[in-house]
Amino acid sequence: MRIAVLSGKGGAGKTLVSVNLAALSPGSTYVDCDVEGPNGHLFFKPEDSVEEGVAVGVPVVDPDRCDGCRKCVEFCRFNALAHVGGKLRVFEEVCHSCGGCMMVCPRKAISEGEKAIGTIRKGTSGDVAVWSGFLNPGEPSGVPIIDALLGGLEGDGTVFVDSPPGSACVVMESIKDADYCVLVAEPTLFGTHNLAMVHELVETFGKPFGVVLNKDQGGRNPAEEYCAENGLTILGRIPFDAELARITSDAGIAVNEGGRFREMFSGLLENVMGAVQ
Ligand code: SF4
Numbered sequence: 001m002r003i004a005v006l007s008g009k010g011g012a013g014k015t016l017v018s019v020n021l022a023a024l025s026p027g028s029t030y031v032d033c034d035v036e037g038p039n040g041h042l043f044f045k046p047e048d049s050v051e052e053g054v055a056v057g058v059p060v061v062d063p064d065r066c067d068g069c070r071k072c073v074e075f076c077r078f079n080a081l082a083h084v085g086g087k088l089r090v091f092e093e094v095c096h097s098c099g100g101c102m103m104v105c106p107r108k109a110i111s112e113g114e115k116a117i118g119t120i121r122k123g124t125s126g127d128v129a130v131w132s133g134f135l136n137p138g139e140p141s142g143v144p145i146i147d148a149l150l151g152g153l154e155g156d157g158t159v160f161v162d163s164p165p166g167s168a169c170v171v172m173e174s175i176k177d178a179d180y181c182v183l184v185a186e187p188t189l190f191g192t193h194n195l196a197m198v199h200e201l202v203e204t205f206g207k208p209f210g211v212v213l214n215k216d217q218g219g220r221n222p223a224e225e226y227c228a229e230n231g232l233t234i235l236g237r238i239p240f241d242a243e244l245a246r247i248t249s250d251a252g253i254a255v256n257e258g259g260r261f262r263e264m265f266s267g268l269l270e271n272v273m274g275a276v277q
């Protein structure tokens with residue numbers, strides 16, 4: 001069973017929710033797909049991590065074969081190729097590894113090389129497997145890293161996917177095989193706008209989902225009003241709580257402290273599992 005936790009922006013609490021739900025689920029796997037800013041490992045502090053590189057294909061030009069016809073330049077939608085000064089130049093930083101230039105070159109002057117774009121790390125923290133993806137700075141897309149992470153999952157254990165923020169293609173990649181989505185929302189108008197973005201996304205993908213209201217202060221909550229207006233299921237509330245903020249800023253996992261936080265996240269986990277069935 002794969003549960004994706006997402007929010008329309010960073011800092012809304014999706015890592016807080018996914019880390020604590022995974023920590024409450026022995027035998028589960030926590031997968032940090034927020035590859036531009038992964039931080040779940042800071043909480044889990046996994047041991048025995050094994051690192052693997054992730055690379056993508058990039059064009060390599062044989063200047064002896066290239067006659068400068070520019071067919072590849074015209075083909076590339078990403079402006080990753082230019083023929084200047086009698087030479088074909090490749091701008092790897094904007095290449096999307098589609099492989100099209102290799103196919104259209106009439107002189108077979110382009111072959112496929114490899115460029116490292118990041119790494120994945122797999123370790124364990126107690127009974128939880130902790131997998132994280134790291135995209136190298138400046139790389140255009142984290143999709144291949146997310147593919148490498150999620151493509152490596154085996155078995156039918158519970159997986160908590162900590163999705164990237166927003167609703168771009170990396171988020172779509174992280175939820176495409178999810179059985180259920182948990183949307184984390186802040187109690188502000190901006191937070192409600194971001195909730196609406198991810199709501200639209202999960203509806204587009206036809207995913208079952210529910211909402212967690214984070215930083216709830218008990219007063220008026222525009223995100224809660226949005227849920228009521230649109231008939232969205234509220235799975236639980238996490239209060240705005242100085243002690244919870246302290247534990248989190250110290251890179252602690254709240255459920256491991258026991259007490260009211262363990263009880264609160266256990267209730268949330270029960271609601272999520274009940275909704276998934
Ligand atoms: S299509 Fe082939 S031959 Fe033509 S410019 Fe590109 S690499 Fe050179």
Ligand code: SF4
Nearest residue numbers: 076095096098099101
């Ligand atoms: S692989 Fe695709 S994106 Fe990259 S240079 Fe070739 S045509 Fe452009």
